Amino acid sequence: MIAFDFEYYKPSTIREAVDTYQPAYQSGKQAIFYSGGTEFITFARTNKKTADVVIDIKGIPECTALKIVGDELIIGAAVTLTTIVESKLFPLLSETVKRIADHTSRNKITIGGNLNSHFMYREGILPFLLADAHAKIAGKEKERVLPLKQLLNEGLGEGEFLVQIHVDHSYVNLPFSSIKRTRISTIGYPIVTVAALVKDQHIRTAFSGVCEFPFRLDAIEKILNDVSTAKEERIEQVIHHLPAPVVQDIHASAEYRKFVLKNVLTDTLEALEGTI
Numbered sequence: 001m002i003a004f005d006f007e008y009y010k011p012s013t014i015r016e017a018v019d020t021y022q023p024a025y026q027s028g029k030q031a032i033f034y035s036g037g038t039e040f041i042t043f044a045r046t047n048k049k050t051a052d053v054v055i056d057i058k059g060i061p062e063c064t065a066l067k068i069v070g071d072e073l074i075i076g077a078a079v080t081l082t083t084i085v086e087s088k089l090f091p092l093l094s095e096t097v098k099r100i101a102d103h104t105s106r107n108k109i110t111i112g113g114n115l116n117s118h119f120m121y122r123e124g125i126l127p128f129l130l131a132d133a134h135a136k137i138a139g140k141e142k143e144r145v146l147p148l149k150q151l152l153n154e155g156l157g158e159g160e161f162l163v164q165i166h167v168d169h170s171y172v173n174l175p176f177s178s179i180k181r182t183r184i185s186t187i188g189y190p191i192v193t194v195a196a197l198v199k200d201q202h203i204r205t206a207f208s209g210v211c212e213f214p215f216r217l218d219a220i221e222k223i224l225n226d227v228s229t230a231k232e233e234r235i236e237q238v239i240h241h242l243p244a245p246v247v248q249d250i251h252a253s254a255e256y257r258k259f260v261l262k263n264v265l266t267d268t269l270e271a272l273e274g275t276i
């Protein structure tokens with residue numbers, strides 16, 4: 001049971017969604033955008049999150065689109081993980097998100113919800129970072145399109161919501177690897193997830209579970225692609241170039257995470273170096 005009352009809106013256009021948010025915000029109400037709802041409902045039930053106004057974006061056609069237009073794959077923020085897996089339109093993305101949660105949850109969890117999750121993992125973002133994807137965002141002033149990496153660094157502005165992710169179609173069928181290691185079962189939060197893609201003879205890598213945020217770093221890719229150095233040495237160097245301390249929590253110690261990361265990187269390089 002959710003122990004507080006809230007107003008629920010399901011707009012059918014982007015404008016309507018923005019116009020619902022703004023007056024609520026200006027009158028001091030807490031408004032949130034809602035997609036699959038699994039995270040909001042879980043937190044609301046346990047009083048970890050509250051809202052006066054909930055704006056469900058699933059009625060907005062742009063948010064449920066999943067199609068190729070010209071040279072771009074367009075994925076609406078309200079598309080569920082199951083739909084993405086089954087579409088097979090971007091195999092690296094399908095492979096990565098099919099390891100998020102269980103099948104029943106994936107029927108509800110959306111890619112926009114995963115990318116805007118309060119959890120640190122946000123594994124769905126990894127393929128998009130590797131494919132230099134762009135995010136289409138709507139807000140009070142106007143819609144804007146920006147690199148997804150910039151969105152990851154800067155976050156959304158007040159009253160903005162993610163409408164779509166755009167991927168240049170030339171990326172979707174490149175050689176890839178996506179490896180997730182959990183504590184026990186195949187389902188679960190990652191101790192380490194490494195997604196990788198080969199573009200122009202160069203291995204790109206993106207990480208979840210290692211630090212408190214998902215990331216892709218030029219410095220790490222430079223090290224991993226320097227074939228003049230032995231593989232073991234390159235992997236050891238990566239551990240010294242992580243962007244933040246390695247996570248230590250109930251799922252794994254920092255030392256164990258580093259150990260798993262080294263193994264996953266070895267497997268990733270073995271899988272992809274042969275394609276170069």
Ligand SMILES: Cc1cc2nc3c(=O)[nH]c(=O)nc-3n(C[C@H](O)[C@H](O)[C@H](O)COP(=O)(O)OP(=O)(O)OC[C@H]3O[C@@H](n4cnc5c(N)ncnc54)[C@H](O)[C@@H]3O)c2cc1C
Nearest residue numbers: 035036037038039040101110112113116117121122123162
């Ligand atoms: C059983 C289970 C297992 C899980 N395992 C994993 C895992 O292994 N790896 C992983 O990465 N995640 C995992 N998750 C976390 C899950 O991906 C997130 O909780 C995700 O947010 C849920 O998506 P949703 O569409 O239901 O989000 P919602 O509950 O709709 O929204 C989540 C948050 O995002 C905001 N939001 C939603 N859509 C938008 C939008 N378009 N624009 C701006 N803000 C928006 C909401 O306001 C809210 O704050 C798991 C979740 C469950 C329930």
